[in-house]
Amino acid sequence: MKEITVNNYKNDKYYKPLAKAVLKILIKKDQFAAPEVFVEMSVLKQENYEKWLRGQVSYLEKVIECNLSKANRILRILGFHAHDLNLGTKIQSYKRGKNVLRCSKTNDAGVEKSYSRRFFIVGNREMFLGNKLRINLEKQENY
Numbered sequence: 001m002k003e004i005t006v007n008n009y010k011n012d013k014y015y016k017p018l019a020k021a022v023l024k025i026l027i028k029k030d031q032f033a034a035p036e037v038f039v040e041m042s043v044l045k046q047e048n049y050e051k052w053l054r055g056q057v058s059y060l061e062k063v064i065e066c067n068l069s070k071a072n073r074i075l076r077i078l079g080f081h082a083h084d085l086n087l088g089t090k091i092q093s094y095k096r097g098k099n100v101l102r103c104s105k106t107n108d109a110g111v112e113k114s115y116s117r118r119f120f121i122v123g124n125r126e127m128f129l130g131n132k133l134r135i136n137l138e139k140q141e142n143y
Helices: 015-028 034-040 046-053 069-084 109-114 125-141
Strands: 031-032 087-091 117-120
Touching: 015 031, 015 034, 015 069, 015 125, 031 034, 034 046, 034 069, 034 109, 069 109, 069 117, 109 117
Parallel strands: none
Antiparallel strands: 031 117, 087 117
């Protein structure tokens, strides 16, 4: 499997479904995190995501319906795509009461950070939606 880089991520088979998922989410709200993209891409069921948020699932990767290499690939592509859209980022751990919800079985700091990274629109929302997403849609239609 080829490594995903800034130069080749748009050619990956997961890029187009991910870009569509991000677009759908940004039309509805100003910010999102990776698990929401997984739900939109149908690799995580909404009900399983909600169970994890309620603390009924020990870690998120347990209920993701794809192998971990695909999930990590999607996370990497998401980072590059968000950068191209000039989205801001912040790390925001998922919490249930005082407990921090785990995303990975190993509790690896890098993996946890990837899932906990929130992406948000910087600046004027209407201008962003009018320019960035319209251009992105045109590019996707040309694939």
